[in-house]
Amino acid sequence: MSATSSWAAQDINLRVGDVKGDRIVALRASGELENLPYKLTIDTFASGAPVQEALNAGALDVGLTGDLPFLFVYAAGAPVKAIDAWKNNPDSIALLTSQHSTIHSLQDLKGKRIAVNRGGWGHYLILGLLERAGLKPSDVTLNFLGPVDGRAALASGAVDAWAPWEPYVSSAIIQDKARLVPQGGGQGIMSGYSYVLARETALSDADKRKAISDLLTRLAKAQVWAKQHPQQFAEALAKELQFPLNVTQAWIADAQVSPVVFDKSIAATLQQSADFFHGYKVLPKAIDVAPAFDYGLAEGANQVAKQFLATSPKAEATP
Template structure:
């Protein structure tokens, strides 16, 4: 009996060691900001059945570069940076999504710039990130105002340099996104250029992207699906706990809480149902950028999506959507880790 007990213990130890040795590592790249912090603060990083290695970047472009180079398995980034790397042949697929309030991507100016409407942009210099949300926003706003790109001078700058250029009067306006918008409004006293009414120019979608190589690995596929569901739950938690989330962002990113509070109130980040509707939306963006010769060739994006790993996350997003209509509470039957 004693020998059988010892043998059972040894087998258990060996099985546990083998299981630990086989635990998959998922390499994640994220733009410095809300996603990883929401995962951490909501408790969704606890008891992961896989190892998660995070690398943080300042913008979406280097996330794409790292994915393309094989340094990451998964990357979180905006829809338009994804569009360009996919058009260039990068071996990546969109496997999940969430949405920012499109109006939280804004055109800023100084109070003394003389810009009070979109018509006033004529003859002005505008800082944008080439091929990104800012670039798309400005082209759309010019079109809305009946102006042509040649009526302004576009300066292609990243967000840090764009903010500095506006502050130093090197440009007259700057198109950017959160949290840069809130920081510029609160710290620099910049103002928003009125967008002339109508619906938002951008979709506001961001994507979880996965390398095709990772999607061929069954263990990584399972980990990616699980991570997406956890992120969706974390984003619902963040929306339900804005004060707590703003405090966590402030501490983690070294920002005044007044900025993080404005940021999350403006962005209204929420998970979305990952369906072919998103491919149709990205196709519209691809056609728009091709029309303006920002994208050098026409691109069919419908093959850029893999919907097979989004079922769990979609259930979370659908629950949240129903909750906003008063029909159902999100994450029914589950308490927030902080409650």
């Protein structure tokens, strides 16, 4: 009670940004946004890059986004650290083509035009898939587009393939009749991790730090609730994000979001990604990602994750 009173007295307001709002929807639908001892101002974005931009500009205290966009702002010196993570099914990041496309294998990508988000999951996936197919980046033409423009480009025939993530994968398959390219999933290529990020100015404020730690615990509890109540979560997503219910149901089933224990093993996966991107000169310089992590706020969230994983031993490993 004293902590709650202190936060209320200080009138703490955490400015939070989320991609497409699904984590925020889980917080709200699970009841974890009730009786907050601080204020939340929430904005949603179409992809991770604008979340990073808002964090870097000081418009957000906390941002929820994929792991890879973080590499570039961190490498550029942005005052942001990763403070928690969750995991998506790596195959929920996938290469799509149109219904009547001539692409029926990864080898068929040679000479094709492919839409990806520069420096993000799609970009990383296609480089990994080209390796898998024995092709080089020069064998294809990459069109750097955000997810909304990438979907439109595939639907119009302006590109031959597109590498999105959920919910764009399910939306394109169900609504546009797009199809997965065989072996075009992220298993074996993508880490599947997404991060909670925070500005260093927020982390250096003792009261905000306490509030952020509380928010991380609530996020983990909300993820467990969503995992255990997929139909209720799908209905909440459909209502709040104005998506068709069959899309949100497919999205949840494909993404399989689970809480994880936030420790140095998470940093190891980001280091591998940094080295991979640097090898292709997408990341202009080699970086050590170890200083990019602050493990001190996730104690409560880690307890939730450990309990969940102990009772659902296949939760994190299920692709």
